[in-house]
Structure formats: structure tokens, C-alpha cells
Amino acid sequence: MSDPRERPGAVAESRPRNDTAAAPAIVFDDVHLSFDEKVILRGVSFVLEPGHMKVILGASGAGKSTTLRLILGLLKPDRGEVWVNGRRVDQLSESELLEVRADLGMVFQEGALFDSFTVRENAGYRLYEESRMPLDDVDARVEEVLGFVGLADFADRMPSELSGGQRRRVAIARAMASRPKILLYDEPTTGLDPITALTVDDEIIKLRDLEGVSSIVVTHQLRDAFHIATRMARRAGPRVEFIDAPPERLQQTEFIMLRDGQVAFEGPADALRRTGDQYLRAFLS
Numbered sequence: 001m002s003d004p005r006e007r008p009g010a011v012a013e014s015r016p017r018n019d020t021a022a023a024p025a026i027v028f029d030d031v032h033l034s035f036d037e038k039v040i041l042r043g044v045s046f047v048l049e050p051g052h053m054k055v056i057l058g059a060s061g062a063g064k065s066t067t068l069r070l071i072l073g074l075l076k077p078d079r080g081e082v083w084v085n086g087r088r089v090d091q092l093s094e095s096e097l098l099e100v101r102a103d104l105g106m107v108f109q110e111g112a113l114f115d116s117f118t119v120r121e122n123a124g125y126r127l128y129e130e131s132r133m134p135l136d137d138v139d140a141r142v143e144e145v146l147g148f149v150g151l152a153d154f155a156d157r158m159p160s161e162l163s164g165g166q167r168r169r170v171a172i173a174r175a176m177a178s179r180p181k182i183l184l185y186d187e188p189t190t191g192l193d194p195i196t197a198l199t200v201d202d203e204i205i206k207l208r209d210l211e212g213v214s215s216i217v218v219t220h221q222l223r224d225a226f227h228i229a230t231r232m233a234r235r236a237g238p239r240v241e242f243i244d245a246p247p248e249r250l251q252q253t254e255f256i257m258l259r260d261g262q263v264a265f266e267g268p269a270d271a272l273r274r275t276g277d278q279y280l281r282a283f284l285s
Helices: 064-072 093-100 120-125 125-130 135-148 165-176 196-212 221-228 270-273 278-282
Strands: 024-037 036-048 053-058 079-083 103-107 180-188 214-218 231-236 240-244 253-259 262-267
Touching: 024 064, 024 103, 024 165, 036 053, 036 064, 036 253, 036 262, 053 064, 053 221, 064 079, 064 103, 064 214, 064 253, 103 165, 120 135, 120 165, 125 135, 125 240, 135 165, 165 196, 165 231, 196 214, 196 221, 196 231, 196 240, 221 231, 221 270, 253 278, 262 270, 262 278, 270 278
Parallel strands: 053 214, 053 253, 103 180, 180 214
Antiparallel strands: 024 036, 024 079, 231 240, 253 262
């Protein structure tokens, strides 16, 4: 295959590599999936480069969350290839998938926290339960990630004592605690008021820009989608500030619009805003 940047909808040469650090973060190559007679995806192709972001939009049932399940290996396509960090996940065994998932973080729509665990225990769950890190190192990492999302002072609280936005930020801290290269967000701001949603959006931006995390954000919240796509985080001494992204950074976050199981649009925010496609304009209005 040719370089995906040479033509829309194409995907990179997706063959196993010894240097997986050089591989795209995620590749979908002509992916098809149906449930009985219902077609979910029809030939979906895209490439997510390391440190970049894709924001997936579409009507209910368009296949947005299904895309995430395919990346996690929870579903296998009927046809086509799904690659994550240089490994073809649709051909891996369950034990091999566990290795791939170790480099993936997932933020669910409702946060999915353990109500009987403290914020600290929730944020560090994966490290406490699944890693061989010394306990002191785990505690230090949990303190670090809670500080990153602005919740260091809430470590000993229970989830029931938190606001909706704080719970989502704990979920982000938990997802990033093991330092995954890829983060997947499934409707991360659904149910939040606009101001609270922006605080969650800013955490997503920080991870992309300050930690270099590759990410896919599934959402139907257009305000949040454009905020994430057009803003940039940078360090200003001990603080983090958010500014309008310069043109070269705008290209690092692209929208994918799914319609009837196909990619109806792929490109940066300015291109989506300028589209003349009547369906897309109606969706954005």
C-alpha cells in the first residue's frame, strides 16, 4: 500500500515490525462487521499516528463504540484488518490480546469506578492488582496521576463524595496510571454540564499534548469535540495553560464521521466546518 498521507481513506503498510515504536498507533484496513443481518461497518479504513487524536462522530448506531471494541479485541471483524501498535489484533489469542491491552487505557461513559474503593485505590487499581511494581512506586505513580488531573487532595475520598466531573477525571487518572501509549474515550462528557465537561476535555488535551498519548475520542457532543480539536495545552512554568492550537497542531487531531457504517468524512476541524456535504452540515447544525 502507499503512504496513507498520499490519498484519503488509504492505510499504511500494515505488516509486523520489529520496531513497534515506529508503527502507527492504530490501523483499520477495510474493516467490515455485521451482527446477523445488520451491517455495522462497511469497509472502514483509517490510520492513527503516534501522539495524534481521532474524534469519531456519528448518529446513534453508526458504529462509533463498536470501533473501540474492535481495537480492544472484544470483537473481531468479518473482513479486514485491525492493527494496534504494530500488532494485528484480529488474529491474536486471548493471552496475546492481554499484552496489547496492557498498552491501552479506556475511559468509559460513566467512569465505571468501584464504589467501595477510595479515589486512590480506583486510580491505582490496575497497578495494585496487575503489576509487579513495588508498592512505594505504585503509590508515587498514583499520587502523580491524581495531581495531573487536579485531584491530589481527594485521594482518600470515596466516589460517592465526588461530582460527576471529578469521577470522570478519576477514570482518566486510572486509565493513564500504567502509562499506556493509547487512550480510548467512550462518550467521556455525556451527562455533564457544559462547564464541567470542559474540565474533562482539558484533561484529554493535556494527555495528548503533554504526555504524547495517542487517542480516540468517541462522542456526540459537538462542543466538546471542537474544543478538544482546536485547543492546545502547554507548560508555563509550574502551570499548564490552554491556547488556540496553531495551524500545524490542528492537523494532529482529525474528525472521522461515520455514516451508514462508512467513513463519510475524515479531516481536521477547519475542513469539517467548511464541508459542503448537506448531511454533514445538518449534523453539525
